Amino acid sequence: MYKLWGKYALSTALVSALLLSGCSSNSGSGSEAKTAEPSEATVNETGFPLTKEPVTLNMFTRIAPLNGPFKDMPVFQDYEKMSNVHVNFTEAPTDGFQEKKNLLFASNELPDAFYRSGITPLEATQYGAVGQLIPLEDLIDKYAPNLKSLMEQYPEIRSAITTPEGHIYAIPGIVTLAAARTDKKWINEAWLKKLGLKEPETTDELYDVLVAFRDKDPNGNGKKDEIPMTARAGLAVVNLMSGSFGLDQQLGYNINLENDKVNIWMGSEKNKEMLMYLNKLYKEKLLDPELFSQKEAQYLAKQGSGNAGFFFDQTNNNFLPIADQYVGIAPPAGPHGDRLQAQTAPVPRDFGAFAISSVNKYPEITMRWIDYFYSDEGSTLLRFGREGEHYELKDGIPYYKEDFLKTDNQPKITPYAGGGAPHLISDKVASYINPPQVQEAQKKLDPYMPKVRYAAPMFDEKTAQEVNILRNDIDKYYEEQSTKFIAGALSFDKWDEFQSTLKKMQIDKLQEMYQAAYDKMEK
Structure with a gap:
């Protein structure tokens, strides 16, 4: 679910927009962050309403289909x-x-705030530097007690959203619930029982189970139509299996942190071992032959068909009618005993979910407005709607009403549907994505979760541009070559050449930049 390859790559259009925004006559001069004009309405520092005088705010947002x-x-x-x-x-x-979004910045036709707009780290730094986004750290300190408390409880939030100059230009969605930050490893327990197999504990045992799923007709229809293992299209399977080969995903990238040293592992021998393992599965038709071509809808349909042996997803929503057929398992131990749940999103999961622009006349009121959604009460309203009409409380936890769920109207009542909304996801507000079966699957992962999942760091503007240029090339090359290695279109005899090309692309320089950013985060 959390695709890392090239996540923060920028298009040519964005680069052009960045340049245009810097030239705008109304965007400010120099690199000093600019604040909005004084408010015309008085903010109430506590309680409701937020202001005595009615206020209107204009916000730009992404709407899901x-x-x-x-x-x-x-x-x-x-x-x-x-x-x-x-x-x-x-x-x-x-x-x-x-x-x-690019056009708004380039033309300097700004809304008061950007809501669920996916402001990237580079956008936050760039547009903050030219004064189009305002710094939020003082507003958070005074007007956002919920967000401030979360940042104190989880220090990695502040380090993930603070620029090297000490400014915060955008705030994230925050996920304190571990089960909402992982893709579970779902295996077909009904097939295991029918074939007399136990849950696999190692990658070798997983291989044997997948062979049995392929050859022993566990669905009982006399056909070889079972899908032993599948995953989302592309290299999602690399993210999801990397922990079994000792490969972590820290700092929003393919990075291991060992004794405070950053190691980008794309050219490592452990990565080669992982790709060879996946190639073996693919070659023997144990890994879905449509892995590199299927659409999301096809993948979800395979989950719900009951004809998949092993797959990955955050929750069980996509296979609820046959949920009893599946159980979550722990990460299988790899050839060197590694058993890490590497595919784990950070607590500040959705960077740039909310930002305030320099045209906003009510920044204090706006900060109080958004802070409500970083409480369990505000998040419940955002995610579940109205008590009695859309949800009911059971032991203090909101649950959608059964008659409401049958209407398929859930995405119509909440901006949470579609992801990226600025709010808190805690154990108090996540019943829909965290039912008992998912909780049990998460318990299998908990012993192997990293103590801290570092989010992508905030680079200064110049470094961010350099990182973006390097990653555009490196990520594209890694994805192309890894796909070929897995599919068997490229022999592992070419591994030395692959490593050499990564070095020519300056992967060592990229590693140094991440190291410098990590060192600043840890000061």
């Missing part, structure tokens, strides 16, 4: 009555969203 209009969502209707703040949302669909 299944969402309804934000103005019709109960969270924003009810919160307006509580807060005395009306929000006009400019909704841009997911397709073409980045281009629309």
